[in-house]
Amino acid sequence: MSSRPFSRTTPPISAGAQLRHLRQQAGLSQLDCALIAGISQRHLSCIETGRAKPGPGTLHNLLTALDAPLERCNDIFLASGYAPRYETTPLTSSSMEVVRDAIHHVLHANNPAPAIVLGSHWEVLAANASTGVLFDLVGLAKDAAEGLNLLVTLLQPGGLGDHLCNAEEIRSVAWQRATREASSNSTLAEILKSLPVPNSLSTLAEELLPLLLTRINSPHGELKFMSTFTTFGMPLDITMSSLRIEHLIPADAKTWEVMTNAYERTQNENT
Known part of the structure; x- marks a missing residue:
C-alpha cells in the first residue's frame, strides 16, 4: 500500500x-x-x-x-508575553524517581497480561515480562518491544499488525487516533507521513461488542485482548502528560489460560 x-x-x-x-x-x-x-x-x-x-x-x-x-x-x-509554564523533564531524571517506581509497579502488577508504556510519539518506553511472552508466542523476539514504535509496528508490513486477525480495524483506529494527536505534535505528524494509510473500516457487524478487541493469531489459536489505558492525573510536566500505559487484558478464559501458562513457564525458566 x-x-x-x-x-x-x-x-x-x-x-x-x-x-x-x-x-x-x-x-x-x-x-x-x-x-x-x-x-x-x-x-x-x-x-x-x-x-x-x-x-x-x-x-x-x-x-x-x-x-x-x-x-x-x-x-x-x-x-501572551509570558515565560513558558511547563517543563519537559527526562524520565531518567532523579526528580522522576517516584514516576518510574509507579510505572514499574503498574507494569509488574499487570502480569500475566501484557502492558507497555508509550511516549507522545507512540514509542515504547518500557514493557512488562508478559509483553515479551506475547511477542514470543507470535514469533517475534521477546525483547523486541522496548525501542519499538507501536504505531509503526502496527501499520508497516512485517510488524505486529501482520499478526492481528482484525488488522484492518485496529490499524484504522490507530491511524485515526494518531492523526488527531498529530494536530499538536509535529514529530508524530512526520512519522505518519512515512506510514501506509490503512483501508477504511469494513462494514460493521450487526451485533457489536461493547468495545473493539485486539485479536491476535498464535500457535494456540486466536487470542483476544481488550485495551485499557492508565495516565497520570493532574500532570504539571510535559513528559508526564504524554505518558500512557496500555494494558492488554485477556478477554476470554482461553486467552487468560494461554498467557498465564506461558508467563509462569518463562518465570520458571528464569529462576
Missing part, C-alpha cells in the same frame, strides 16, 4: 486566535467556556479578539477549561 502525504492545519499565531481555535475544536460556545474558566463571556470575547490581554491566572484557567496539551499551553503563554 502506498503512503499518502499527511497534512496538518497550522494553528493561528496570536494567543487570542489560538484560544478561539482550541475552544472551537472542543465544541464549546464562548458562554460555556467562560463559565468553566470563571470569567465573563464579554471578557473571553475580548481576549479572543485581542482587545484584552489575560493575566497568567486567567490564561491558566482558560487552558485548563479547554484541556489543552501542555506543549500548546507553553506556546500560548509565550504568545
